[in-house]
Amino acid sequence: MTRNRATTDGVPQPIMATYYAQRATAGLIIAEASTPNAVGQTYPNITAIHTDAHVAGWRRVTDAVRAEGGRMFLQLQHGGRVGHPDNSGLTPIAPSPIPLPETIYTPAGHQDAVVPREMTIDEIHSTVADFAAAARGAIDAGFEGVEVHAANGYLLHQFLARGTNQRTDAYGGPVAHRIRFTVEVVQAVADAIGPERVGVRIAPGLTVNGMEEGDTEEIYPALITALADTGLAYLHVVFADPDQPLFQEIRTAWPSTLIANPVLGWRKPLPADGGKHEAERLLAAGADLISLGRSFLANPDLVERLRIGAPINQVRDQGLMYTGGAAGYTDYPTLAPTPADDSVRVPEGATV
Secondary structure: OOOOOOOOOOOOOHHHHHHHHHOOOOOOEEEEEEEOOHHHOOOOOOEEOOOHHHHHHHHHHHHHHHHOOOOEEEEEOOOOOOOOHHHHOOOOEEOOOOOOOOEEEEOOEEEEOOOOEEOOHHHHHHHHHHHHHHHHHHHHOOOOEEEEEOOOOOHHHHHHOOOOOOOOOOOOOOHHHHOHHHHHHHHHHHHHHOHHHEEEEEOOOOOHHHOOOOOHHHHHHHHHHHHOOOOOOEEEEEEEOOOOHHHHHHHHHOOOOEEEEEOOOOOOOOOOOOOHHHHHHHHHOOOOEEOOOHHHHHOOOHHHHHHHOOOOOOOOOHHHHHOOOOOOOOOOOOOOOEOOEOOOOOOOOOOO
């Protein structure tokens, strides 16, 4: 859940340690997307993991979370065409020179997207190596593992989809070629830090960031077949619908842990139960674990709220999500302590 609280060059700031430590009761925190190289930067003030300063900044975060009993994976994400020279200082790169069909946020406000430069074979290979190096950096930073982001319209997803990948070489055309880049990235990351420390995030059929997959029902069975024997920690299906046949096909084909993220709606009020009902539907449909993102934004103690059926805080002004500072970030109230447990405190002046 990108929150734009890093420095301009991607170093996590101290307030981020506070934010994640507040949420350490989650079974596993999958931290916000971090770019494995400079050209992969999407938006202003997002985190990165390709310099010693990035590693040191993230180490402060993981130390704070571990002190509270939590554990973290770091999500590795390259923006591909979702980027801008005003954000990264570089022209974005992508499978094909097809621009994002919408504006992108920059320090100067929303601007039209630029035409990305088509990646050369050498750049594809170097990007694979950058993902592997970023994974090693994440382990050095104290993360338990990494999640390779192949969803939401970013670089790996762009290679998977026909609408953004119009290459005619070994990385484009038929499904077997379009999945190749993602498979190579995942394999390189697994080789670098061990497959048991690696998860993969997918979002079948998602159209965010102008995505048009074209053959969703073919892409993901092929991708899962290619990854099934690699011994990965998990597969993470976001915006998962237990009623969709493809979800059931994925569950049947994936041999190990499946994390499912329920559809709660974007820019809509959170359900009163924080997503518990949809989570239970996914568990009944075969998911092993449930990921909740938006519900955790406003509820640092979400696990306890779900456990006892307490009211759910709603996410405040959406503008506060990406503007920096404590407002709408670390100032959400937690439940008042019970007489038997005074370890959870409501911030001064806050209401529950």
